[in-house]
Amino acid sequence: MVANGTEGEPASAKDKVLLAQQSPHLVLDGAVVAAEVVGADRAVVVVHHSVREIVDDAAAERRRAGSDRIRIEVMTGADRFVGGEASALIHWIERGVPTPTRTPPRASERGLRGRPTLVQNVETLAHLALIARYGAAWFRAVGTSREPGSMLVTLLGGVHRPHVHEIAIGTPIQQVLGLADGVVAPLQALLLGGYFGTWVPAAAADLAFSRAALAPVGASVGAGLVAALPDDVCGLAETARLVRYLADESAGQCGPCLFGLDAIAGELHRLADGSATDQGTLRRWLGQVEGRGACNLPDGATRLVRSALTVFGSELEQHARGWCCATRTARILPLPLRTS
Numbered sequence: 001m002v003a004n005g006t007e008g009e010p011a012s013a014k015d016k017v018l019l020a021q022q023s024p025h026l027v028l029d030g031a032v033v034a035a036e037v038v039g040a041d042r043a044v045v046v047v048h049h050s051v052r053e054i055v056d057d058a059a060a061e062r063r064r065a066g067s068d069r070i071r072i073e074v075m076t077g078a079d080r081f082v083g084g085e086a087s088a089l090i091h092w093i094e095r096g097v098p099t100p101t102r103t104p105p106r107a108s109e110r111g112l113r114g115r116p117t118l119v120q121n122v123e124t125l126a127h128l129a130l131i132a133r134y135g136a137a138w139f140r141a142v143g144t145s146r147e148p149g150s151m152l153v154t155l156l157g158g159v160h161r162p163h164v165h166e167i168a169i170g171t172p173i174q175q176v177l178g179l180a181d182g183v184v185a186p187l188q189a190l191l192l193g194g195y196f197g198t199w200v201p202a203a204a205a206d207l208a209f210s211r212a213a214l215a216p217v218g219a220s221v222g223a224g225l226v227a228a229l230p231d232d233v234c235g236l237a238e239t240a241r242l243v244r245y246l247a248d249e250s251a252g253q254c255g256p257c258l259f260g261l262d263a264i265a266g267e268l269h270r271l272a273d274g275s276a277t278d279q280g281t282l283r284r285w286l287g288q289v290e291g292r293g294a295c296n297l298p299d300g301a302t303r304l305v306r307s308a309l310t311v312f313g314s315e316l317e318q319h320a321r322g323w324c325c326a327t328r329t330a331r332i333l334p335l336p337l338r339t340s
């Protein structure tokens with residue numbers, strides 16, 4: 001089995017906080033439980049380089065204690081956006097190349113060394129360890145009846161105290177923002193889920209943070225990201241930056257992803273800076289790349305762009321007239337240094 005703690009999503013910190021500040025042993029407990037359930041004799045724990053030493057130390061403690069019946073190996077992930085995708089992870093472990101491949105076969109059918117492989121996120125494994133310890137009823141005591149339990153969220157952007165928090169699933173977003181001591185300025189919009197996620201208008205802060213509550217507005221909890229966009233920052237310019245990053249993260253195997261996302265990023269940038277005024281070309285290109293990648297990168301990027309065209313529709317009209325509502329130039333959504 002493979003424990004996925006690569007956290008390729010640049011704005012997310014939940015897996016790193018879980019592994020470094022909470023308890024690496026909780027994740028390793030969950031990896032052992034999962035491995036035993038599926039009959040695996042080996043668990044490979046792939047983590048972000050920033051927490052590698054901590055997880056190495058935890059694995060060494062367990063080896064010294066001789067407490068686990070399975071072998072735990074720790075390795076550093078590829079630090080690429082698509083590096084956490086299950087097939088990319090398998091290729092990274094086997095060959096040091098983090099490239100996704102089209103499914104089927106899924107990793108659960110043919111994974112490491114051609115054998116069925118369970119790939120699970122480290123947060124899920126931590127939950128599994130707690131359920132094994134305290135039982136299902138304990139886990140279901142929080143959350144909603146359809147989506148029980150808690151989840152880790154990364155709060156960032158225009159909030160006073162960006163950080164990772166554990167919330168009960170179904171907590172109102174307004175209340176979630178309160179955990180970061182609230183917003184620094186009136187909200188213009190929220191980016192939910194991650195950079196594969198969806199922009200929603202500020203009014204969506206009244207919704208609960210759950211799959212069921214967010215589905216009607218086309219959003220999802222995704223990787224647990226809640227990014228607040230203040231009303232004095234340009235959402236189009238922020239989205240253009242994110243899409244340029246996503247285009248640069250293409251593994252370069254699929255034409256629509258390699259060339260299409262690059263073209264989309266360029267056109268969105270032109271709409272954001274006012275040098276293009278017609279959305280027709282961009283919308284046509286979005287339709288041409290959707291569903292045409294071996295992994296979800298093209299679909300995730302186009303979902304982000306489509307939500308921006310909806311939520312920032314009035315800004316697009318203003319930009320076409322050479323005017324922008326933003327009163328400060330700010331980059332509130334973090335990107336890795338290589339592309340920001």
Ligand code: SF4
Nearest residue numbers: 251253254257293295
């Ligand atoms: S869709 Fe893009 S990132 Fe995904 S496998 Fe194809 S080229 Fe690579």
